[in-house]
Amino acid sequence: MSTPTRPDKRMDARAIVAQLRDGMTIGIGGWGPRRKPMALVREILRSPLKDLTIVAYGGADVGMLCAAGKVRKLIFAFVSLDAIPLEPWFRKAREGGTIDVLELDEGMLQWGLKAAAFGLPFLPTRVGLGTDLAALGGLETVTSPYADGEVLIAMPALKLDAALLHVNKCDWRGNAQFFGADFYYDEWFAKAADKCFVSCEQLVERIEDGAAGIGAAHANIIERCFVSGITHIPCGAHPSSMPPLHGPDMRAFKAYADAAKDPGDWTMVAEQFVGTDEAAYLQSLGGKEAVMQIPLAIY
């Protein structure tokens, strides 16, 4: 009798990016400058990947990928760094006319992910009616077949080839736990994707062990059948926030925003914001201890 295969989903970041292809549609979890899988984004920035369609509640993930010329099309409702409301590198890309866009309402975006998660071609919604979104985005309408006959926007499924998330804790099976105040729409990015790759702050042998006990199971918002690969990258959300461990690095965001004005050339500053590898990047910040000192954001 053969030994059953140990369903070990651990891999390194480079192996995750090696599974991505030019032209893919990639969803990025988190929200604005909050709990973004930035280490995985940096790994994409270090790779030759191109012509990507990015789906995100955007922050510096979107700004950096646009600045580096990785984005063919962006599907978004906003791109913002909270305290720096307008993402400067995203603005440059938009005002330069260098990317295609599908602009959506925030609720429509998660609705499109839900349609994809359930294998539906679309989900109906009132959202978008009476605005310019439908005409600009080529969104069609659908009429209720019931007595009400209501005309609704048919929000198309946002099917993802891959989703990228950064979470607090994982085990090698792909059980993941989220400890922050908000899960954002990570659950739906994971379920809308053919493959979901997760980086984590803490990697353990058995997630069911430990003092946190049964309560921690509530932090498992994505069943592991939706997780294809996991990788251990402490500080992998930096410069975005990683509640409850640390807040957004506003000093780093300020430097990043300033660089969009002067010199305004990504190739000149990419090394500072991406680094040659994660170890070098983390060292440039003063190490994990320095990142963990960044205070949580007050809203």
Place this chain on the structure above:
Amino acid sequence: MASLAELCIAAAAEAFRGNGEVVATGVGPIPRLAAGLAKSTHSPELLMTDGEAYLVESPVPLGPRAYDARDAAGHLPFSRFFDSAVWTGRRHAMVTPTQIDRFGQINLSYLGGSHAQPKTQMLGVRGFPGNSIYHPNSFFFPAHSPRTFVPGEVDMVSGVGYNPAKRIVGGNYSGVDLRLVITNLCVMDFGGPDHAMRVISLHPAVDFATVQAATGFALIDAVTGETPLPDAEQLAIIAALDPHQIRATIFKDNPPARAAA
């Protein structure tokens, strides 16, 4: 003596009066203080978040404070916001778009150029399309001018208004419900014919002609009086909700509500 900012906060708080058990969301210092003032005075039934993910029964003060300095009565993260608040109509938001037109259509996305290549890219439509078709909305504008109250239509319609030409036939627009517009000059509503914008109160020492001259479209004069000054109790609550005096930074030189004679 109340400041103009405090006058605006008290006037904006009226938007949330008698709304029932809905989530009052004020985006930006004046709208947020207005929602907090409403909940702390005439409308305690309002729901409210800490600005992050928790429902609070005591409005959270603006500005720096300890991260855990709030008592969470419930959990309303973004991941549940559409299910619980927006798409059920159980919310009233007060926001500051970049442009608004005579139909109440608003823009937060871009200015000038084209959608393919905007002259000025802003935030993106955010949640405005959904907010505006599902729940009541009010607005605060700190600088009343024709650049904000634009002639014609906004550059991109990010939020639904009362423009019949934009309405796809057969859609359900019953949730479109624009309430108050508070500016540095006046308070307006959408109570005119076909929801035309009307001036309903003027701030002290402001006349209708001044408001009209600062607006890119015709307004209706439905002024019933002067925008009331906040009373001592309201001022004390505002001060407690804004311990760092962020409200003093909204208008240049933080003018008083009524200029000295």
